[in-house]
Amino acid sequence: MPTSQYVKSSKCSLFTGVWQKPDMSQCYNTEGITQQLKNITSAGIDKENIEEVSTILRDISKKSEYLKAEDIDLAVDIHEKMVPLISNVSANITVNNILVSINDMINTPEEVLVEDGKSERTGKR
Known part of the structure; x- marks a missing residue:
């Protein structure tokens, strides 16, 4: 069950009446x-x-549904800076x-990508 930012949810077991551990898998900090x-x-x-930068970026992009237009712009900048280094x-x-x-960034919500596409910097790419 998705939760909103900084909110976790717990469920009470129907069989035991004991609270289960909270599901924090959908918690995020934009x-x-x-x-x-x-x-x-x-x-x-x-x-x-x-290698370290690409690993961090990969981990961030796994939660692409939480990225904002600014995040997409920054991530694209980082990828552009990595391209010349790929041969190394x-x-x-x-x-x-x-x-x-x-x-993973392809899974970013369309409205975020559209918003980022309207930004001045992205339009020049």
């Missing part, structure tokens, strides 16, 4: 996502940290991290 992406952008990306990393990093994160 500010935390944005801040992580900003931190990556400001720290820079090079061949020494591309193993195929596993490219296939398991970079391509997976791009694929």
Whole structure:
């Protein structure tokens, strides 16, 4: 059962009358996502940290349904900075991290992608 931001839900077992552990699988922190992406952008990306950056980006993109237009813009910027470095990393990093994160971002809600597409910076891509 999806929950809203910062809210967890518990269920009472119909058989035992005991409260079950709360389902926190759908909890998310959109500010935390944005801040992580900003931190990556400001720290820079090079061949020494591309594996770590691509792993973080892959993990963030798994929750693409929670991304905002700003997050998409930041993630695209990060991917663009990684492209020139791809020849310096193993195929596993490219296939398991970079391509997976791009694929996951496709699941971002359409209204967020449309909003991001209307932004001044994205229109130039």
